[in-house]
Amino acid sequence: MAEIATIERIGQFVDEKVTLRGWLFNKRSSGKIRFLQIRDGTGSIQAVLVKNEVSPSTFAVADTVTQESSLVVTGVVRADDRAVGGHELQVSDIQVIQVAEDYPITPKEHGPAFLLDHRHLWLRSAKQHAILRIRSHLIQAAREYLHQEGFVLFDAPILTPTACEGTSTLFETDYFYGETAYLSQSGQLYAEAGAMALGKVYTLGPTFRAEKSKTRRHLTEFWMLEPEVAYADLQDILSLAEELVSHLVNSVLTHKSEELRTVGRDLDKLRLVVPPFPRITYDEALDLLRQRGMAMKWGNDFGATEDTVLSEQFDLPVMITHYPVQAKAFYMKSDPDNPNLALCLDMLAPEGYGEIIGGSQREDDYHQLLEKLAAHRLPREPFEWYLDLRRYGTVPHAGFGLGIERTIAWICGIKHLREAIPFPRMLQRIYP
Amino acid sequence: MAEIATIERIGQFVDEKVTLRGWLFNKRSSGKIRFLQIRDGTGSIQAVLVKNEVSPSTFAVADTVTQESSLVVTGVVRADDRAVGGHELQVSDIQVIQVAEDYPITPKEHGPAFLLDHRHLWLRSAKQHAILRIRSHLIQAAREYLHQEGFVLFDAPILTPTACEGTSTLFETDYFYGETAYLSQSGQLYAEAGAMALGKVYTLGPTFRAEKSKTRRHLTEFWMLEPEVAYADLQDILSLAEELVSHLVNSVLTHKSEELRTVGRDLDKLRLVVPPFPRITYDEALDLLRQRGMAMKWGNDFGATEDTVLSEQFDLPVMITHYPVQAKAFYMKSDPDNPNLALCLDMLAPEGYGEIIGGSQREDDYHQLLEKLAAHRLPREPFEWYLDLRRYGTVPHAGFGLGIERTIAWICGIKHLREAIPFPRMLQRIYP
DSSP: OOEEOOGGGGGGGBTSEEEEEEEEEEEEEETTEEEEEEEOSSOEEEEEEEGGGSOHHHHHHHHHOOTTOEEEEEEEEEEOTTSGGGEEEEEEEEEEEEOOOOOSOOSSOOOHHHHHHTHHHHTTSHHHHHHHHHHHHHHHHHHHHHHHTTOEEOOOOSEESOOTTOSTTOOEEEOSTTOEEEEOSOSHHHHHHHHHHHSEEEEEEEEEOOOOOOSTTOOSEEEEEEEEEETOOHHHHHHHHHHHHHHHHHHHHHHOHHHHHHTTOOHHHHHTOOSOOOEEEHHHHHHHHHHTTOOOOTTOOOOHHHHHHHHTTOSSOEEEEOOBGGGSOTTBOEETTEEEEESEEEEEETTTTEEEEEEEEBOOOHHHHHHHHHHTTOOSGGGHHHHHHHHSSOOOEEEEEEEHHHHHHHHHTOSOGGGGSSSOOBTTBOOO | OOEEOOGGGGGGGBTSEEEEEEEEEEEEEETTEEEEEEEOSSOEEEEEEEGGGSOHHHHHHHHHOOTTOEEEEEEEEEEOTTSGGGEEEEEEEEEEEEOOOOOSOOSSOOOHHHHHHTHHHHTTSHHHHHHHHHHHHHHHHHHHHHHHTTOEEOOOOSEESOOTTOSTTOOEEEOSTTOEEEEOSOSHHHHHHHHHHHSEEEEEEEEEOOOOOOSTTOOSEEEEEEEEEETOOHHHHHHHHHHHHHHHHHHHHHHOHHHHHHTTOOHHHHHTOOSOOOEEEHHHHHHHHHHTTOOOOTTSOOOHHHHHHHHTTOSSOEEEEOOBGGGSOTTBOEETTEEEEESEEEEEETTTTEEEEEEEEBOOOHHHHHHHHHHTTOOSGGGHHHHHHHHSSOOOEEEEEEEHHHHHHHHHTOSOGGGSSSSOOBTTBOOO
C-alpha cells in the first residue's frame, strides 16, 4: 500500500508512490491527458492521468468528478520545475469519496455578501486558505516569542461584572439571579492583576465591541494579544512592541512566504520591517497632519482618517507617544514632566493600514488613580479590586494590546478585516 | 550596577551581584539577621540581611516592610543546598517601592468565598501561582504538539446565531436590529468547516454554559481545546486523544515538577500516564458499574457519579466508546455494525477526576444527518451551512473537545475547577 502523504511534505516522496486525500478544486483536459488540481488542506498539486497508463474506469472518473468532490488519489510523485510547488502526481488510481453537488463558489467573481453567506465554503479558496494559515502561524509565533521571553499565559475572563469604558459599545447578557454580565472589551485590567502575581503575563483571546460601525476596520468580535509587565515603563513597552511586531513579520516571511505570494503581498515592503521603528510624539504627529492640510485641534484622539494619513508617511510601523490625557483611558499614567500628556503609545502599521497597537504605562499610584476614575466619571465601587493592586505592593507597570486581525490584514495586504478571521462578526453579520 | 535577574534563572548568577524586583511574602528575624522571603512572579528566594554587613537604614527596612510590599533588592547570589530552590541572596541594598497596607490574605486559613472575593490577590499565593504557571505551560504544550502534528489554529466564533443544543444552558445577548446572538458552547461545528478547508485544525478558546449547577466540576466560562481532522475515524481520534494527553502530562512533569510539588501532587501517579490507555465500551462500563452495585438502565449517559466511580477503577485515563446514540449529540456518526451505538469516546481521568474529553466521528452523510436533526427535534434552517459540508465533498472526519480546566485540575490534583483558571465564573460569581 502506498504511504499516505500530505501535499505540504510531498517533496520527501519524489519518485515514490503515495496516497493523497483531498478535494478537487479545478480540472482541465488535453487530448488523452486529464489534469486534476487537488487540494488537501496543506497545499495543492496537479494530478496527471494519462489514458493508456490507468484503467478505463479510473480515467473516466476524471471526467465525472466535479469541483469540491472528495477523493483519494494514488500515484507517483514527480519533481517538475514547471509545476506549481515544484511537483506533480502521476496518477495510478483514484477513489471518489463523494461527487459534490454544484458548488456555489465558482472561479467567476462573487460579491462580498454572497461570499460571506458562504463563508464555511469560501474558506476553501486559495486566498482565504492562505490567510488562515498565516493567521495560525502568526498567533503561534507570538505565543512562542512571549514564552521565550518569560511571559506566562494568563487568560482573562470574558464575562465581566462592570462596564469599564461606558456601556454604549458593550454586549450584555443576563447572568443568574438578575445580574448582568458584559462581554469583555479588553483583558487588560485582569492582566494587571496577573502581572502583580506572575511578573510578565499575556492574554490572547476574543474581545467584543458592540459598535455600530460598518467600516472595513471593525469587527464586533476580534482577538487581541495583551502583554502586561510588572516593573516596566513606557520605554520598556515600546521596545517590546517593536521587537514583537518585527519578529512576527519576519517569522511569517520566513515560514509562510508561499502563502504571502498566494495573497499577492509585496514581500519587499514587509522586509523593511526591522527595528528601530520611528517614534514620534502626538505633537509631532499633529504637525505632520497640519503639513498635509489636516487641521486638528490639540487634545483630540486621532481617528481612522488621521491614522491612515500618518501611517502613509512611513515605510515602517510608527509609534506615536504622549497623547493628551483627555484623549485616552483613565488607567494611563501621566507624564511626570507634563501631566497633560499620557505615557502611552499607538503603533500604526505602514501603507495606510493604521492602528495595530495601543498601550501605556499604567497609573500605579492609588490616589492618582482615584482622581482619574473621578475625572472620567467612573464609579469607584466596581474598581475596588483594581484599586487593591495599588494598595498592596504597587509597582510601575505597562502593557499594550495588539489587534490580531488588524495585524494579519496588514501583513497579508488585505483591506478588510473580515478576511482575517474564520467567521467574521460584523454589524449585519452573525451567520454562518 | 548589578544586573537585573529573575529568581527562575538565579542559578546562572552564583557569587554574582544581582538586583531582583518583586514583593515580600514573608519574613522572620533571628538576632542580628533578617530573613526576607521575596517573590518576583518567576519564583521565590530567601534574602538574608546581616546587621553588620548593611547600612543601619537598610537593616531597618527589614523591620518595617509588610507582607506584599514591593521592593527592589540587590545582593550576591549564594548557592545553599539548605535553601528552598538551592539559592539565597546575601543582601547589600533594598529599595522599597511601596509599603503595602495590611494585606487581607494572611498565612491563616481563609474560606473559599473570602478567597474568591480576593481572587486578584489570591493569585499571588504559592499554590495559585503554581497552578497558573502549570496552566500556561500546559496550554502552550498542547498548541506546540498540535502544530508539530500539522494542525492549523482555527478560531471559532463566540457569538453564534443558533442555539445548537437547546436554549436552556445558553447565554444570549442582543445583537443589532433585533437579532439575538448566543455565546458558543463549543467550536466544533465551525471546526468541521475548517477541517474541510485545512485538513487538520484545532480551536482553543472560551466556551460558555449557563448551567444552574453549583458542583466543583462546573464553570459557566471554561476553555476548551477542540481538534478536528478530515479523513479521520474513531480509531484515529482515540490515538490522537491518548497521545495528546500523555504528552501533556509528560511535558508538565518534565518542565513544571517544582510547581507540581508546590501544589502537593503525587508525581508517581502522573508518571503512570503512558499509552496505551485502557479502552472499554459503554456496555463494559455498565458492567463495571453493576459489579459495584450501581444499577443503571442501558441507554442513559453517565453522570458525574458514574464517571467518578468508573475513573477510580483505573490508574490511567480510560477511554469509553460506543455509547447509545440516544445519550449523545445529533452530529455523531452511528456505528455501521450497530446503528444504536455512536462512534464516540469519552476520556475519564483517573483517581476519580472524571471526564476530560468528549468526542466522536461525525455524521458525514447528508441524509443521515438530516434524519438525526429531525430525531433531535432540531430545526433544519440554521444548520443549512453545516449541511453544506455534507453536500460539497463530504469526507469521514472526527474530533474531540478537551476541557482545559478539568485537565489542569486532574494534573494538579485539585478538587475544584475554580482554582484552574485566573478568574473563575460560576453560578454566583462574576466578581472580580
